[in-house]
Structure formats: C-alpha cells, structure tokens
Amino acid sequence: MPSLKAILLNWTLKWTVKRHPLHLTDPEKLRVGTDRMAPDEPPEGVTLEKVDDGAVKGEWHKSDNAESGNLIFYLHGGGYIFGSPKSHRALTFALGRASKANVFSLNYRLAPEHPFPAAVDDALAAYRWLLDQGRDPARIVVGGDSAGGGLALALLLSIRDHGLPLPSGAVLYSPWTDLAATGPSLSFNEKSDVMFKKIYIEEGAKKYLAGANPEAPLASPHYADLVGLPPTLTFASDKEILYSDAVRLNERLAAAGVETEFVVEKGLAHVWPVFVGKLPEAERSVHQSADFIKQRFDAKAA
16 A cells, blocks of 8 residues: 555646646756756765766766765666656665665766667766776666666666676666557556556657667567576566566566566556655665665675
8 A cells, every 4th residue: 555645646746747748748848847856966975976978978976885886877767858867866866875885877868869779879888988997897786767777678788798797786667668568557557657648658669769660679678688687676566557567577587587576566656766755665665776786786795
C-alpha cells in the first residue's frame, strides 16, 4: 500500500503531468521546467563541480564520505528529449552519499536535435574518459532511470562489444528498454499510470529514433543479446506504463545468465526515487540501491 505522501503525489502528477500532451510539448519548455524544480545547491557533505571537457559534459557530485575510487556513473531520464544532471540532482546527491561514492552525472546530447545514437555515443565516450583518468572499472557502477535506464544498458552493451572492461554493476529505475512499444503494460497500465499515456511513449520514441529501427539493440536493449553483462538491480512500479519493460528485462537477464535482482513497488509513480526527500518509498529505494552498490564494490575488492 503506498504511503499517504505517495498517494498525494500520484494525485498531483495525474493532474499536472498526465493531462498535458507530453508528446506535443516543446522540448525546450520541458527542459527548463524540469531543471527549475531541481536544487541549485548541493546538501551539506556534497560538492558539485561542472565538467566541460570536449565531448564530455556533466557534473561531479562528490561526497565527503566517499570511499577511495568508488564511482557511480549516472545517466538521467527524460525520454531522451529532456532531463539533465541538474534535474536529477536530488537523486544523485542522495545516492552518492548513501553509497559512499562520488557520482558523475552525464549531460548527454538530446533529441530531436541529436537523435539516436548520439546519446549512446556520448555515454561510451564518457566511460572511456573515466577509464583514461585511471578509474578502476571494478569500482564503477552505472545507474540510470527511464530512458537513462535504457541508455545504461546500451552503454553496457557497447562496452562489452568494444572489448572494454565492464563496470561492476548497474542500478536501473523504471528502465525504458523497448522503443518498439510492444510491452503489454502500455495498454493494461495506461489508466493506472499517473504520468504517461501510451501515445506519449510511442511519439517520444519516434523523436529519438528519427527513422532508425526501433528494435536496434542499442536503442532498445530488449532486443539485445544480454550475455556477459554485470549484476543488475532493477526497480519498477506495478502501476506504471513501462512495467513490462522492466519485467521482461529481468527475465531476459536471468535467461542470459546475468545476476539480476528485481524490486517491484506497489502503486507508485514512474521513477519514484527522484522524489527522495519527499517520499518514504524513495528513501527506501535509495538505500536498497546503496546496499547493492556497496556490495558490488566490496565483491570486486575481494
């Protein structure tokens, strides 16, 4: 049963997000709006540093309790069209502190100005950049939500296929893994989802793909060979429209022999962990994520 705060948030999202045609909204308006709701300054114990190093742009969120070398490489959501390191600061600040790790949050290029595979190219370039700085892949965990969750999987596939050393794990929140929109929850959860309608997902995919094959593995990891990926923790709400993407991902990871954990919450909004500090369920998910992340660091160290 969702908390009272979650029920109130669901009601608010239903009347402020879902009722507006997301697929028809100007991308720049979406970007400004999501950034406006984010904290401008980090909390005590976290230092924010902006990065603009050629093709690699983003933010360092450095925690004063971070253990040496521990790093979360985070890829924000927003349908590949909006969102930024700033829009997701509440989550990345909290996740870094709870995990005793620094966070690098990537500001990858967005569609429709920069369609697929620009985001994947940027993520892989940033991972190479981290390795070139001497970062130990055994002490890196990749994280992402929604489109950023799908992008995190695409990054892992790219790392594997380019013969680079893989990070030690991945944490995914409500990942968007099938841009062909074949998941049954797009229909059976359309009423219960408090943020999205099926058409928002279908039209958003078209803006990112710009004519590319929606079943291309790096666009839709649902269609990829997942063998060899690192241990993965996935979160999803049973009432969200992308629920099937997470369910099928967990099944396909297990079938590929990948160590996988799947947490299903009841009646929550899509990517509820971004509301950390406002929802008890978000706090719980951040701490579950941190436990997994620390276990991955410890396992690799051992």
